[in-house]
Amino acid sequence: MNTKKLKIGLFGFGCVGHGLYEVLQQTPGLDAEIKTIVVKQKNKSRRLAPEWFSYDKSEILNDAEINLVVELIDDPDAAFEIVKQALCNGKAVVSANKKMIAEHFEELLELQKQFQTPFLYEAAVCASIPIIRNLEEYYDNDLLRSIEGIVNGSTNYILSKTASENLSYQQALQQAQELGYAESNPRLDTGGFDAKFKLLLLIAHAFGIVLQPEQIFHQGINKLGELELNYAREKGLKIKLKARAFKNEAGKVCAFVLPEFVSKNDKFYQVDEVYNALQIEGCFADKQFFVGRGAGAYPTASAVLSDISALRYNYRYEYKKRQEDNEMEASENIFLRVLLRHPREASDEVRSKFLDTEELYKNKEQAYTIGIITLAELQSTLTTEDVSAVLMDLPNSAEVSQYSEKFGEIAWLQE
Ligand SMILES: NC(=O)c1ccc[n+]([C@@H]2O[C@H](COP(=O)([O-])OP(=O)(O)OC[C@H]3O[C@@H](n4cnc5c(N)ncnc54)[C@H](OP(=O)(O)O)[C@@H]3O)[C@@H](O)[C@H]2O)c1
Structure with missing residues (x-):
């Protein structure tokens, strides 16, 4: 088969850009070479000779010889x-x-x-795990039930280190930054934004629905406090930041990002440090589990390399599952079992938001409530810094119909 020779214009020579340079050096058979590298800061010391670098984006964008642009910069607007x-x-x-x-x-x-030009982004989701092309090519929308996973390497690293090595949150974050796992703006990771952006891409390729980021609810790990961390320790659980999208019985997609308790018999329990994992559930294939490094120079560069390799054969995403209808479930109809930590004095108010409460705990200042709540009510309680939620599990369909009825009654009584 004829393959295309690729002349690359590379934007960015940080963690991933440099990783890609090295990975390309070690794969000479690929027939792809970097012609120009555009970076931002003129007086920064570089690991390559100055002739490689430019600070003018038109030197790549207007160079007719360059047929592939690899964009690896940390400024999303630029x-x-x-x-x-x-x-x-x-x-x-x-x-x-x-x-x-x-x-x-x-x-x-x-x-x-x-413009009939291909645009590939495998490295944008779970770095080394080949998930976008898999969802695009292998899984039919109708056969997919759910996709859930740990999709952010730096928060998983922070959670692992704080749990197993008793590092403080700040120490673990600093280590993640030094190892090149964290975004330049760490709040993108710790606030759950990064996981939400990845979930949006997964939903587009899994279910064919294109969402706006505001449509997906997210809470990160930056609000986790001692009460829920102690709860996990006492019960032998771990807390993991997970992104979930699943189809409910009405065929509508439910999606959110939340920290979750996972128990020892859960596959995600063993996924520590910078590793990411995804579980896909199909109607007939049952569950499949993917695991791999979710950040870092070489794992991320390996996914970029795979896209470069695919472009030699003119591969492009066809977005075959694309649906114009937005089949998202309303957050009022999504039921979650959560532990909600809140100020002690807010206990009654918080309790009134739950459809069912299973456990209540109070100390001098804080309290937590465990029970069933809708995503809409959860969102409305999580607007202040002193309230934080951890998902316990998703109620099964029998429980959901029971709570739907109960919720209907409550709504009716309030009218
Ligand atoms: N790090 C990871 O593990 C990882 C994993 C998955 C995806 N990603 C994604 O990969 C991308 C790069 O991340 P990174 O970790 O490699 O970032 P990084 O180490 O902070 O490097 C960023 C690079 O972008 C350059 N840059 C910034 N603004 C620019 C502009 N306007 N024009 C040209 N160059 C510009 C910087 O130039 P200077 O060198 O002059 O400062 C630097 O070389 C990001 O989108 C990130 O989300 C990263």
């Missing part, structure tokens, strides 16, 4: 301008920038269609 211009100029693009892609998904789809 990244969008680069990717847009590259696609308009007929260049194939590879990116790892989930925030940029999630925030401009529709526009990027249009650009690909209009």
